[in-house]
Amino acid sequence: MDTVNTWNTTQHFWLVVLGFFVAFAPRYIPIKIFTQRKIPEWFNEWMKFVPVSLFTALVVKDLFITATYQFDPMAHLPEIISAIIVGVIAYFTRSMAISVVIGLVSVFLLAMLI
């Protein structure tokens, strides 16, 4: 994590351009198609599970997988404890801003302690 990115501005620019297309397509194509015809049920039923699956996979990677892709449940202890705190805060407050800010403060403090 300590390596600073070595890309130049042109590379960043192309990343933004490609990012635009992959962000735009899932937003636009369904709106375009389904303003004209009915949404097939199976499509909605399947897409419904994409966010929860993806977000869980991402969180698992951040908390339990090392930079060399080994499974290590103890490698990120401050993050794991903070994650539990964030989960509880998010559940009760349902506020994105409060959850993220408290998460950042707690991981900052725990990283100093542990």
Next chain:
Amino acid sequence: MTKQVPDPNEPRWRRTLQISMPLNLSYVPIGLAAGVLLHAAGFNTLLTALVSVVIFSGGAQFMIASMLTINAPLLSIVLMLFFLELRYALLGSSLSKYLRGQNEGFLFFFAVSMNDENYAVNYLKFATDKKWTPTDALQVEHWSLLFWSVSNVIGSLIGSALKINLDVVHFALTALFLYMIIMQVKSRLAILVALISAALAVFFLMLTKSTLGLVIATLIASFLGFALEHELRVRRPKSRFLWRLHSPGSGGEPVENASDESL
């Protein structure tokens, strides 16, 4: 919340601004954070402004920042962005019934500026307010875009004055995803799908030694969820897995709890 009687002479832009204000304000801290993170990842202020307008997604921008700090290859970042943004397909299709009859240009601008939170506001307004028009909805999107982009730019400028720990920065993304999981989990089956995805993610990340493992885990877990729900509905409609979960705070103040309505 007290119900205000709308003044018929009040201009629409003021009314849409008022409706989008809780959302706009909640974008300020996240937008500042995104700007600071992108600056830490090497993005200049101009590109930060550009990315905030053309991608306009907290999750995607946090992901760009954190993947750049680990020097992930371009293709890998773009692929992860695609899967991250795939959820918008669902949001777009569920709003589409309110956008029938709009012209090509309108649909383009509406799609570009749609994201989780303004979707939630607009979906709620369309569902509850008969006078809510697609133009109002587009204005809400544009107000939230304005607050988001300005916060991003300010964050980027603050970023140059700050020295930040990248590990802590990276956790902003983890916390954001955790928040989104909590908002998404609305049935027992969703918890099961999350657990399956967690196990698959560990397995495929170790197997592929790349973020491709996340993509494979997501595809399999979401498909299993879809297949399981279908099976249960057909064979065991009273299964406990189909029970919906109670969550505190859902119900009141839907605008502030915007992401709650994402699914």
